[in-house]
Every structure is written in C-alpha cells, then in structure tokens.
Amino acid sequence: MDFRTIIQIPRSDIPVTHSSRILLLGSCFSTHMGQQLLQHKFRIDMNPFGILYNPFSISRAIGRLLKAIPFSEADLVYHNGLYHSLMHHGDFSDVDVHTCLQKINDRFEHAAGKIRHITHFFITFGTARAYRWGESGDIVGNCHQIPADRFIPVRLSVEKIVEEWISVIVSIKKENPHARFLFTVSPVRHWKEGAHENQLNKSILHLAIDTLQQYFPDEVRYFPAYELMMDELRDYRFYGNDMMHPSSQATAYIWERFSETFFLEETRSINAEWAQIRNGLDHRPLHPESASFAAFKAALSHKLEVFAARNPEISCEEERNLLQSK
Incomplete structure (x- = not known):
C-alpha cells in the first residue's frame, strides 16, 4: 500500500547538459x-x-x-x-x-x-x-x-x-x-x-x-x-x-x-562520476604527511585527469589547485 501521492513528471524534451x-x-x-x-x-x-x-x-x-x-x-x-x-x-x-x-x-x-x-x-x-x-x-x-x-x-x-x-x-x-x-x-x-x-x-x-x-x-x-x-x-x-x-x-x-x-543518462553518469571525485576532494586526512594519503592523492589526481580529458567542456582547474594544496 502506498501512503503518498507521487507526482508523475515526464522526461523533458529540453535537456540540460554540462555544455548548457x-x-x-x-x-x-x-x-x-x-x-x-x-x-x-x-x-x-x-x-x-x-x-x-x-x-x-x-x-x-x-x-x-x-x-x-x-x-x-x-x-x-x-x-x-x-x-x-x-x-x-x-x-x-x-x-x-x-x-x-x-x-x-x-x-x-x-x-x-x-x-x-x-x-x-x-x-x-x-x-x-x-x-x-x-x-x-x-x-x-x-x-x-x-x-x-x-x-x-x-x-x-x-x-x-x-x-x-x-x-x-x-x-x-x-x-x-x-x-x-x-x-x-x-x-x-x-x-x-x-x-x-x-x-x-x-x-x-x-x-x-x-x-x-x-x-x-x-x-x-x-x-x-x-x-x-x-x-x-x-x-x-x-x-x-x-x-x-x-x-x-x-x-x-x-x-x-x-x-x-x-x-540525459550521459549527464547523470557524469554527475555520479563527479560526485565520487568531489567526495575525495572533501576528505580531511588525519595524517596528511603519511604514505597512504600520498597514494590517495595520486589516485584521486589520476581520476580527476581522466574525468577532465573525457569531459573537456567541464573546467577542473579549481579542483586541481585544491588537490595540490592538500
């Protein structure tokens, strides 16, 4: 039994993308x-x-x-x-x-x-x-x-x-x-x-x-x-x-x-991929000088560069600078 009314919203024929x-x-x-x-x-x-x-x-x-x-x-x-x-x-x-x-x-x-x-x-x-x-x-x-x-x-x-x-x-x-x-x-x-x-x-x-x-x-x-x-x-x-x-x-x-x-599905996929990168950027390490965090930064940097290469319409310069400052 459903205890709420669901608003049916059709998929718009005017999509919003990262190029918009x-x-x-x-x-x-x-x-x-x-x-x-x-x-x-x-x-x-x-x-x-x-x-x-x-x-x-x-x-x-x-x-x-x-x-x-x-x-x-x-x-x-x-x-x-x-x-x-x-x-x-x-x-x-x-x-x-x-x-x-x-x-x-x-x-x-x-x-x-x-x-x-x-x-x-x-x-x-x-x-x-x-x-x-x-x-x-x-x-x-x-x-x-x-x-x-x-x-x-x-x-x-x-x-x-x-x-x-x-x-x-x-x-x-x-x-x-x-x-x-x-x-x-x-x-x-x-x-x-x-x-x-x-x-x-x-x-x-x-x-x-x-x-x-x-x-x-x-x-x-x-x-x-x-x-x-x-x-x-x-x-x-x-x-x-x-x-x-x-x-x-x-x-x-x-x-x-x-x-x-x-x-579109492509846009939602980009959003999901970016959410993972953003979560990594938000991470606050207890030991920023540790080898494990250095490895974490290197892996995150690689993810960021792959994302940027695949999505040239999205600027990632701010995130590069943020990662370098960690």
Missing part, C-alpha cells in the same frame, strides 16, 4: 537549485541581482541585463545608514555609496556579458504579491525595511504577468533564438499576508506559466517543484525550523526529481 549555459533567477529556491548545479560542475550564473520574488522584478532584471545599462547613484536610495538599490537584494547594500555601486556593477557586468549566450533560463516565481515604489510607480525587488507608506502593494494579474513575459521571451529570442525557459513556482509559502493570499498568489503564478507554455510550446517548460513539496513532501518533517522553507532533505529530493526530468 544556465542563468537562474528568482526566489531562494532558484539559489538552492543553482548550488546543486554548481556542485555538479554545470556552467551557471545565479541571481546576479540577488533573490527576487515577483515576476516583474525578475523581468526587469533581465531587461536591464539585455540593455547592459550600468547602475549609477541615481538608482540608489538611502535609508537607515545604508545605500540600497530597489532592484537588488540587501546583500548589495552598503554604508558607502561607491562600494554599493561597485558590488552592484561588478556583478551586473559579469552577467550582462553572458546573457546573450544563455541556453537555459531557469526562472522561479515566488509570489504575485509586489510593491510599487511610491515616487516612481516602479515595482521593486526589495523594500529594504523602508517604511511601508512609501510603497503601494499590488497583486499582479495573470494577464499582466503573461504580457510582460511574452515581451521578455521575445526580446531574448531576438538575441538568441535557441534559448529555452524552465519555469517553476517556489515551494516556499509566503505567509506574511496569510494562507489564503498565499494560495491566490501561487495560483496566479501557475496560471501565468501555463499560459506562457501555450504561447511558446517549443521554448517554455514547467517543473512542478511546488507540487512536489505540497503533495509528495507534505509532512512537516520535510520543512525547516520556520515551517515554511524546504529542509535540506526536501531540497535534495526535489533535485533528484529535477535530475530525472532534465538530465
């Missing part, structure tokens, strides 16, 4: 998936604006990257002793305006230089709840604890999200006709406005993505991370201490299902 160039944008869940991809040696760029939650903030970030317009002091606000960008996460804020801009623009230039070569955009929508900056009417990516009366709360509609993202996808495809878009809805519940509001917002996101799939049947796919969390992993033992975010065990399971969906 991937940009992940969106909520903290996109960061979790990005970290997994990074650990498995995929070529990724991850949240160059920091964590973003609503579809318009993510689309504005992509639009800015495509235009390659750097940020200036006019793009910042000053509050509570810090300079902030309303398009960025608080990780970029700083007490010094020049340091703040340098952090923003260094990261921005790195991502803008790559965006026209991205093959897979991995987009995670968190909520349809958004906030407009009262002075301009622009939807912000982060409120930075600025007083609420300086913002106008809005609930984005399905129609507006679809209209915005049709424009984004068309713009990207003009630059790169082969780009593909993998959407998901964050399994993290946004509880601040209450349970009902959270469900309404998640429903809007689902409907918007479904409509985008109909507009772009060859380019857009959906991965059901939200459904996996709500159905297969509905027990609270799969949540973190805040009872909102997935636990590390839940994230690992969703990664497994992601792998089954988007990775």
Whole structure:
C-alpha cells in the first residue's frame, strides 16, 4: 500500500547538459537549485541581482541585463545608514555609496556579458504579491525595511504577468533564438499576508506559466517543484525550523526529481562520476604527511585527469589547485 501521492513528471524534451549555459533567477529556491548545479560542475550564473520574488522584478532584471545599462547613484536610495538599490537584494547594500555601486556593477557586468549566450533560463516565481515604489510607480525587488507608506502593494494579474513575459521571451529570442525557459513556482509559502493570499498568489503564478507554455510550446517548460513539496513532501518533517522553507532533505529530493526530468543518462553518469571525485576532494586526512594519503592523492589526481580529458567542456582547474594544496 502506498501512503503518498507521487507526482508523475515526464522526461523533458529540453535537456540540460554540462555544455548548457544556465542563468537562474528568482526566489531562494532558484539559489538552492543553482548550488546543486554548481556542485555538479554545470556552467551557471545565479541571481546576479540577488533573490527576487515577483515576476516583474525578475523581468526587469533581465531587461536591464539585455540593455547592459550600468547602475549609477541615481538608482540608489538611502535609508537607515545604508545605500540600497530597489532592484537588488540587501546583500548589495552598503554604508558607502561607491562600494554599493561597485558590488552592484561588478556583478551586473559579469552577467550582462553572458546573457546573450544563455541556453537555459531557469526562472522561479515566488509570489504575485509586489510593491510599487511610491515616487516612481516602479515595482521593486526589495523594500529594504523602508517604511511601508512609501510603497503601494499590488497583486499582479495573470494577464499582466503573461504580457510582460511574452515581451521578455521575445526580446531574448531576438538575441538568441535557441534559448529555452524552465519555469517553476517556489515551494516556499509566503505567509506574511496569510494562507489564503498565499494560495491566490501561487495560483496566479501557475496560471501565468501555463499560459506562457501555450504561447511558446517549443521554448517554455514547467517543473512542478511546488507540487512536489505540497503533495509528495507534505509532512512537516520535510520543512525547516520556520515551517515554511524546504529542509535540506526536501531540497535534495526535489533535485533528484529535477535530475530525472532534465538530465540525459550521459549527464547523470557524469554527475555520479563527479560526485565520487568531489567526495575525495572533501576528505580531511588525519595524517596528511603519511604514505597512504600520498597514494590517495595520486589516485584521486589520476581520476580527476581522466574525468577532465573525457569531459573537456567541464573546467577542473579549481579542483586541481585544491588537490595540490592538500
């Protein structure tokens, strides 16, 4: 007898390989998936604006990257002793305006230089709840604890999200006709406005993505991370201490299902081989000067070189340096 409902996810016809160039944008869940991809040696760029939650903030970030317009002091606000960008996460804020801009623009230039070569955009929508900056009417990516009366709360509609993202996808495809878009809805519940509001917002996101799939049947796919969390992993033992975010065990399971969906057998084989090498690199010897550890290093170095020769699209220089430093 089976005591849980299993989400049936068909193998995607848009595979992700180690030759793919991937940009992940969106909520903290996109960061979790990005970290997994990074650990498995995929070529990724991850949240160059920091964590973003609503579809318009993510689309504005992509639009800015495509235009390659750097940020200036006019793009910042000053509050509570810090300079902030309303398009960025608080990780970029700083007490010094020049340091703040340098952090923003260094990261921005790195991502803008790559965006026209991205093959897979991995987009995670968190909520349809958004906030407009009262002075301009622009939807912000982060409120930075600025007083609420300086913002106008809005609930984005399905129609507006679809209209915005049709424009984004068309713009990207003009630059790169082969780009593909993998959407998901964050399994993290946004509880601040209450349970009902959270469900309404998640429903809007689902409907918007479904409509985008109909507009772009060859380019857009959906991965059901939200459904996996709500159905297969509905027990609270799969949540973190805040009872909102997935636990590390839940994230690992969703990664497994992601792998089954988007990775070819060859890619999964490469991942398994790399996991063995990574485990070896993580090894901390009790006696680093011993002959046994020298033999271990030599064997691991051989494995690394064989792997690198067989997979030239994967850079192993960092791991070579790490092994030499042991």
